[in-house]
Amino acid sequence: MPEKSMDNAMEAASGAHFSGLRLSSSSSAPSSPSSAKASSVRSFSPSAAASAASAAAGAHRQPFVIGVSGGTASGKTTVCDMIIQQLHDHRVVLVNQDSFYRGLTAEESERVQDYNFDHPDAFDTEQLLECMGKLKDGQSVNVPIYDFKNHRRCSESFRKVNASDVIILEGILVFHDQRVRDLMDMKIFVDTDADIRLARRIRRDTVERGRDVNSVLEQYGRFVKPAFDDFVLPSKKYADVIIPRGGDNHVAIDLIVQHIRTKLGQHDLCKIYSTVFVIQSTFQIRGMHTLIRDRDITTPDFVFYSDRLIRLVVEHGLGHLPFTEKQVVTPTGSVYMGVDFCKKLCGVSIVRSGESMENALRACCKGIKIGKILIHRDGDKGKQVTRRIKLLSFSCRGEFLSLE
Numbered sequence: 001m002p003e004k005s006m007d008n009a010m011e012a013a014s015g016a017h018f019s020g021l022r023l024s025s026s027s028s029a030p031s032s033p034s035s036a037k038a039s040s041v042r043s044f045s046p047s048a049a050a051s052a053a054s055a056a057a058g059a060h061r062q063p064f065v066i067g068v069s070g071g072t073a074s075g076k077t078t079v080c081d082m083i084i085q086q087l088h089d090h091r092v093v094l095v096n097q098d099s100f101y102r103g104l105t106a107e108e109s110e111r112v113q114d115y116n117f118d119h120p121d122a123f124d125t126e127q128l129l130e131c132m133g134k135l136k137d138g139q140s141v142n143v144p145i146y147d148f149k150n151h152r153r154c155s156e157s158f159r160k161v162n163a164s165d166v167i168i169l170e171g172i173l174v175f176h177d178q179r180v181r182d183l184m185d186m187k188i189f190v191d192t193d194a195d196i197r198l199a200r201r202i203r204r205d206t207v208e209r210g211r212d213v214n215s216v217l218e219q220y221g222r223f224v225k226p227a228f229d230d231f232v233l234p235s236k237k238y239a240d241v242i243i244p245r246g247g248d249n250h251v252a253i254d255l256i257v258q259h260i261r262t263k264l265g266q267h268d269l270c271k272i273y274s275t276v277f278v279i280q281s282t283f284q285i286r287g288m289h290t291l292i293r294d295r296d297i298t299t300p301d302f303v304f305y306s307d308r309l310i311r312l313v314v315e316h317g318l319g320h321l322p323f324t325e326k327q328v329v330t331p332t333g334s335v336y337m338g339v340d341f342c343k344k345l346c347g348v349s350i351v352r353s354g355e356s357m358e359n360a361l362r363a364c365c366k367g368i369k370i371g372k373i374l375i376h377r378d379g380d381k382g383k384q385v386t387r388r389i390k391l392l393s394f395s396c397r398g399e400f401l402s403l404e
């Protein structure tokens with residue numbers, strides 16, 4: 001794993017409150033010098049190495065799926081475009097529920113004015129589920145292209161949608177079917193005043209969809225409004241975020257984009273590096289990270305809070321070591337089915353990088369032996385750097401926890 005990309009990914013994902021654990025893939029020797037820089041606890045165990053390798057080989061990154069619903073002409077597409085624009089450094093694709101309109105038969109086409117395009121049955125939800133399932137699985141899909149003027153699908157052409165980090169599924173009824181809702185990591189409802197929506201719909205349908213004002217008003221009164229009341233509005237309760245005023249609400253869109261970025265950061269890190277474990281942030285942890293970053297902090301406070309954070313990382317690192325099952329008898333005579341820590345545990349700290357973690361490890365593991373590794377860098381800025389590694393005065397068999 002390239003040192004730079006790992007460190008950059010950690011930094012990007014961290015915000016102000018990142019604590020990371022990495023499990024190494026080496027069982028008997030210290031890790032390669034090139035990976036010795038990130039601040040973490042690392043344990044060497046053959047089983048962890050094997051599972052890490054297989055996880056890495058089969059790993060595919062689960063995309064973050066966002067559902068965007070709302071009434072007709074509420075600004076769903078506009079909001080999606082704004083999110084996509086602001087997430088420019090991620091691969092994002094948009095899937096429109098409109099693409100899955102069934103398309104009218106010849107008979108239905110003859111009486112198009114009687115067709116209800118706003119009822120859930122107007123969509124081929126099974127096909128939508130199939131496409132979304134493939135995208136979530138990392139496969140690209142061919143999405144149908146719907147022709148609003150002729151109310152049918154273009155039979156020969158499709159839009160190819162590639163697997164991506166973020167999939168946005170947009171449409172009036174994307175929250176209606178539970179199976180579709182269950183695919184989503186985040187649900188957004190665009191809430192725009194009905195009068196404004198009707199005005200926009202008249203303009204759009206007459207300009208872009210080849211309708212006249214009368215037919216738009218007729219369809220709106222017969223189908224669009226009743227279906228909004230019966231299906232769209234009741235699905236608003238499933239939303240995680242409601243955006244009043246749609247695309248005019250820049251604050252809401254900024255907040256949503258920030259949230260997606262945060263989610264992607266952690267998401268990506270753990271998916272790309274299957275041996276990385278991110279400690280869940282709490283206000284305590286963020287508070288300590290805030291304190292140690294404050295340039296006005298006193299030295300004793302800096303040492304105190306750094307030690308507390310280090311202790312948390314060490315405790316988590318120990319939690320990833322192998323264990324065996326063990327029964328004990330309690331003072332009241334009952335049997336407790338517990339576990340036993342691994343017997344032979346040693347620590348190795350990287351000189352000038354992991355030594356600050358030694359006390360925490362000693363406090364957690366009574367009598368643990370800790371060796372040191374010196375990594376010596378030869379070379380200059382701009383020139384090739386070679387690293388020489390030296391294990392200082394140490395002999396130990398068993399599990400290693402490396403402090404770096």
Ligand SMILES: Nc1ncnc2c1ncn2[C@@H]1O[C@H](COP(=O)(O)OP(=O)(O)O)[C@@H](O)[C@H]1O
Pocket residue numbers: 070071072073074075076077078079200201204245246247248
């Ligand atoms: N905030 C806005 N101000 C003015 N016009 C808008 C705004 N948001 C959307 N529109 C217009 O309203 C129409 C419908 O918007 P769109 O985003 O396509 O809605 P939806 O996808 O919900 O049907 C489009 O013609 C679009 O240009």
Ligand SMILES: O=c1ccn([C@@H]2O[C@H](COP(=O)(O)O)[C@@H](O)[C@H]2O)c(=O)[nH]1
Pocket residue numbers: 071072073076098101117118147148149150151152171172224
């Ligand atoms: O052939 C069709 C298909 C759909 N409609 C109307 O489109 C809207 C949904 O699209 P939005 O972009 O969300 O407005 C829906 O209300 C249908 O009535 C159509 O008129 N003709």
